[in-house]
Amino acid sequence: MKRMNATSKGWILALMTGIACNSPQQEAATTAETSDSAAKQENKVMIPASACYTGQSGKDSFFLKTEIFPNVVTGTLSYNFFEKDKNQGAIEGVLKGDTLLADYTFMSEGKKSVRQVAFLLRDSTATEGYGEVEEKEGKMVFKDPAALSFAKGIRLQKTPCGER
Incomplete structure (x- = not known):
C-alpha cells in the first residue's frame, strides 16, 4: 500500500x-x-391606530372615525343635520403633525361630491378647520391650508369606536 x-x-x-x-x-x-x-x-400586517370622535350642535350630530397608517389616514365622516340631507362618506388624507388634511368623498342629495376637510387632532378632541376654498379638478379644496382656522370649528370628543 x-x-x-x-x-x-x-x-x-x-x-x-x-x-x-x-x-x-x-x-x-x-x-x-x-x-x-x-x-x-x-405576512406582516399593518394595524392602524383607530380613533372615533362624536359631536353635537343643537339637533345636528357629527361622527369621525380615523385609521392612521404610517403614510395615509383613512376613515369615515358623517354630518347629520337636523331636517336636512345627511352627508356621509369616506376620508383619505395625511396627518401633518396634529393636523389631518383629507379628501372627503360623500353622497348628498343623491349626488357624489368631493371636498377637502381638515381636523386638528389634540388630546381627546378633533376640531374641524375652515378656510377659503376653491374648485380644482372637480373638488373643493382649501386655497391655503396653512391659513386654516380651527377657532370656530365643530368640536368632536373622542369616544370608543363601538359607540355611535
Missing part, C-alpha cells in the same frame, strides 16, 4: 470538507430559513 504525502492528504481533506459543507441537509435547512424569513416579512 502506498503512503500518501501531506499534499495529497490536504487535498482529500479539503474535498471531503467541501462535500460535507454542501450536504443536501444543510442546503435544505438554509433554504427553509430563507423561505421562513421571506414569509414572515410578506
Whole structure:
C-alpha cells in the first residue's frame, strides 16, 4: 500500500470538507430559513391606530372615525343635520403633525361630491378647520391650508369606536 504525502492528504481533506459543507441537509435547512424569513416579512400586517370622535350642535350630530397608517389616514365622516340631507362618506388624507388634511368623498342629495376637510387632532378632541376654498379638478379644496382656522370649528370628543 502506498503512503500518501501531506499534499495529497490536504487535498482529500479539503474535498471531503467541501462535500460535507454542501450536504443536501444543510442546503435544505438554509433554504427553509430563507423561505421562513421571506414569509414572515410578506405576512406582516399593518394595524392602524383607530380613533372615533362624536359631536353635537343643537339637533345636528357629527361622527369621525380615523385609521392612521404610517403614510395615509383613512376613515369615515358623517354630518347629520337636523331636517336636512345627511352627508356621509369616506376620508383619505395625511396627518401633518396634529393636523389631518383629507379628501372627503360623500353622497348628498343623491349626488357624489368631493371636498377637502381638515381636523386638528389634540388630546381627546378633533376640531374641524375652515378656510377659503376653491374648485380644482372637480373638488373643493382649501386655497391655503396653512391659513386654516380651527377657532370656530365643530368640536368632536373622542369616544370608543363601538359607540355611535
